[in-house]
Amino acid sequence: MKGKPTSFDIAYKAGVSQATVSRALRDSPLVSEETRRKIKAIAKEINYKVDKHASSLRRQQAQTLAVLLFEDPTSDDSLINPFFMSMLASITRTCARAGYDLLISFQQLSDDWHADYQDSHKADGLILLGYGDYLTSESKLAKLAEQGTHFVRWGPSVAGQAGLTVGCDNAQGGRLLTEHLLALGRRKIAFIGDASLHCPEFLDRHRGYEQALKAAKLKPGKDLYVPVADSTEAVGYEAMNTLLARRKPFNAVFAASDLIAIGAMRALAEQGKRVPEDIAVVGFDDIPMASFANPALTTVLQDTKLAGELLVSTLINQIEKKQPASNAMLPAKLVIRRSCGASPTEAPSAKRAK
Amino acid sequence: MKGKPTSFDIAYKAGVSQATVSRALRDSPLVSEETRRKIKAIAKEINYKVDKHASSLRRQQAQTLAVLLFEDPTSDDSLINPFFMSMLASITRTCARAGYDLLISFQQLSDDWHADYQDSHKADGLILLGYGDYLTSESKLAKLAEQGTHFVRWGPSVAGQAGLTVGCDNAQGGRLLTEHLLALGRRKIAFIGDASLHCPEFLDRHRGYEQALKAAKLKPGKDLYVPVADSTEAVGYEAMNTLLARRKPFNAVFAASDLIAIGAMRALAEQGKRVPEDIAVVGFDDIPMASFANPALTTVLQDTKLAGELLVSTLINQIEKKQPASNAMLPAKLVIRRSCGASPTEAPSAKRAK
DNA sequence: CTGAAAGCGCTTACAG
């Protein structure tokens, strides 16, 4: 093997110019069908692949997207929200289908992520994933937009935001969960999660919760609100202990994420509280662990497959300027399991078992 | 903004040639300290980044690695083994530290993954992740090696294999778990997992299991062996039902992975068997779910952080030919939780909560 | 220590 074959090798074998080879391989209409076929056959035969760097350099675009996954610096790797992992799978597949490569990077919110990929032409656009403090990232997002970097963020759209978002209808999800609890007769529903602009998704979930309560002529109790920002099991556990220590009566808990809910259930179990008999619990995300939890957790499903597809297509549309850019919002879907006492909408793990 | 700055812009501002700029930025010793400092200052000021494609094209190397994550085509995205996800986090970080970018791709074993990244110069080397049928991939691995593609595979090293591997000491892990069960007085230990070359890691775990039994003058019962190849909860659930249907007595189960163990425990619970009182259960991997399972699962911890680091450094060594290439093996560490009835080595989730 | 020049492998405007 004398090095990788180039387009000149093909040109020589086909008896045409190198320019024609390039055109044929890119399916330019300026090449006769016959020439194209011959060239493609030779390319296949000698296992020729267009050199990514030469092509990108010349065309001034990388045909590559980058996913930046943000994590809390304190969390250990094994605690990455599984929710983002299934989204990642969908993203990689959609990228591949669209002919883009995908770079991946794990970032701390504090890093200098806002200047790198685009400046060095590594990627044509960025996909931003992760529950981070929105206010911390806001200025960096603005800078990205200012530089003309293409990017999409997973999450709710926020007034005055820079860039595009794809998110789930968090308010609707919050409403569905709360209405479900109310329908089961639970009137004192605690909320664990930071309902502020730091966590716009939690804020929206909380909004849905408030709306449902209001519709039932109830209002959220200050004493039943524990604002925590991180979506981890450990945080949920602590939060529930905080809540219990207040000794205010409640008979249901709306945890702003599944991981928080699972931690909260552990604290409840330790304190001898039964779920759902004493306390009903709901989460949000429908991560795989939710269906294996004990009792299995009632939650809201976010369609990660669709989410990944929309993130990629939104970004590519923006890059290729095919369609006017716009935000996207996915519907929330209630998944009823045993943690509230209602009869489940699915056999345990039926969805997984298929 | 009139397009991204180039090295010529810097050369002009610094009053030197473009060649000197390039040398200075790459820390060539052929540049005076003073010139270098001036050039770097200007680069920073105008936010210059070396163009990835131009650099890669000229140097004929991509400074990029690619992770190929294999999955069972039947599994849904949300069921990606969380074990590989935490490894992925470690891999991305190690790559970043080493100055390499990381491409990611999810593959089916049946795909034509063996020819693409290298041929198109997208990546200098591949990291192969996933429990797939080893025999299916064997010929493709051989082809990769033949083409001179650099790659490392996560998993046990197999006689006659092509390429390098980084893996955990599965046999040791199997021994530790089995000895633990034996020490607790369990003599009839079933095994769920395909102990064949299709799944070399399961095979090695089974070897450790056999060794421990043999040392205790016991031998594995044919009736207590359920060979399943996929590492999913659903498969574990089915396998346990298969085992129970045989109506052969057993008082412990060695599941070849945590996901299988969790599925098996669900089946046991449904059949009214108590864990650990009636049946002790152990898994393998220590995925986050293992500590949240009910009861929390005794398992073997594979150090995913170290694993990721070794995968990357092994591959980079191979690419840069700094050191002679060699396989690596990580030690297995027993994590005792409640699913066997012994007192746990850690408070529930203490590790996670830190 | 520095500069002028060649060249990495493509794509595409230009000319026919």
Add this chain to the structure above:
DNA sequence: CTGAAAGCGCTTACAG
């Protein structure tokens, strides 16, 4: 429909 030529932005042997 095809070819000759320029050029994307670097890196590095060569000459000084």
